[in-house]
Amino acid sequence: MQAILGKTVYTGEERSLSNCYVVFENGRIADVTSEKPECEVMGEYEMLTPAFVDAHSHIGTIRAGEPEEEEDANDDMDALLFELDVLDSIIMEDTSFRDSVEAGVLYSCVLPGSANVIGGRSVLIRNFADNTRDAFIKYTGLKTAFGYNTKNYENGKGVHAATRMGAVSLLRKMLIKGKKAKTLVEHGKKSVDELEPRMDTVLSILDRQEKLRVHAHKTDDIMAALRLADEFSIDMTIEHASDVYRKGTFDFLKEKGIPVVYGPMDAFPYKVELKHESWRNAEYLIGSGVKFAVMSDHPIVLQRMMLLQMRHFLRLGLTREQCISRLTKYPAEILDADGIGTLAKGKVASVVCWNADPFSLDSYPVAVYAEGKKVV
Structure with a gap:
């Protein structure tokens, strides 16, 4: 099991969360939680969005x-x-x-x-x-x-x-x-x-x-x-x-x-x-x-x-x-x-990690996870 932390997490469900971990295992999201999980945290990022x-x-x-x-x-x-x-x-x-x-x-x-x-x-x-x-x-x-x-x-x-x-x-x-x-x-x-x-x-x-x-x-x-x-x-x-x-x-x-x-x-x-x-x-x-x-x-x-x-x-x-x-x-x-399409339990762990708000011109993905595997 692994996790990534987002200071802001756009879930895809027309809402955002603050300081939440996206926890995933075997390519699927196991949890989206504000509590630090008992597993390796792969990185901390300004923003997370679904792929x-x-x-x-x-x-x-x-x-x-x-x-x-x-x-x-x-x-x-x-x-x-x-x-x-x-x-x-x-x-x-x-x-x-x-x-x-x-x-x-x-x-x-x-x-x-x-x-x-x-x-x-x-x-x-x-x-x-x-x-x-x-x-x-x-x-x-x-x-x-x-x-x-x-x-x-x-x-x-x-x-x-x-x-x-x-x-x-x-x-x-x-x-x-x-x-x-x-x-x-x-x-x-x-x-x-x-x-x-x-x-x-x-x-x-x-x-x-x-x-x-x-x-x-x-x-x-x-x-x-x-x-x-x-x-x-x-x-x-x-x-x-x-x-x-x-x-x-x-x-x-x-x-x-x-x-x-x-x-x-x-x-x-x-x-x-x-x-x-x-x-x-x-x-x-x-x-x-x-x-x-x-x-x-x-x-x-x-x-x-x-x-x-x-x-x-x-x-x-x-x-x-x-x-x-x-x-x-x-x-x-x-x-x-x-x-696909949202960051929620049971969905595939396809997550985009941003250096800043995606709507800012100076933002870009610094890491991309595709069904649990880091591809960028």
Whole structure:
């Protein structure tokens, strides 16, 4: 058993503690206590936080130091690629992983890019692992994209849409096909083994066993996604929502119980569908009360810079504790990753030790523990 002491401990639960020990054993937190434990104290630090969790990135697929044509985030075979697994595109040698770990970002949800209506399965990984076998934690849903990107994929082969309505219709057509296949199976007229391979995934969507991670920046692209959610009773998250500049959209998502993985902020709005993008829009996100986490969308915002985005939320009235939770507890909850995101008994011992308050420009991690092992 070992322990580390923090003069201030941000637990991830929207609160902080003073002069507390985080005690861990076998990679798990055994206690968070103000009483000195009877074990080795590995260090004393100004601040402790949970390891950060990036709920939306392309790290390892769009890699540092490699030309654009070598990226592995988007495949051009077809608009609907239910069979793809982004884990097969991740290269852990990407030097961005090292930078992220040094910045306290230990977990990434990696998604395929947004060129395809269905881009493939997304995955939660450990940034500190040597290979994808050791990095893998769990699958986190199917990347789905609405809006400009899917209708502007000039290199796309197979069937691709030229309009927004075309992109939505491709997905709707497949979901209708899935409903009919499900009926045939339920009535014994077909077995699951007789269905085409992608239909297994479509059925898992219809059964709400697999959620859609919906790339959408604009309000009306979000509304198109919600129409499908209502029509087919689909579980989904909204990813980005960067161009939403009215509170009503976030209010509606709150009413529907659909969480948002928001951002990236501090990125250049390089296309028309981002013309209303502004850090000020986050005021409506906060005010709605919808559950949300903040993404990097690495490399759009470098993952190591993810914490810097939280200055906007401080300006808009969130406390430091609440800001930390948007990078820890809430992304873990949205990803259904129970073991990470907070400093509490039973959680993994992934802890970032800071020389000063993380929100100070002169602060940086001086030690990082990844599931009980010191990696920085």
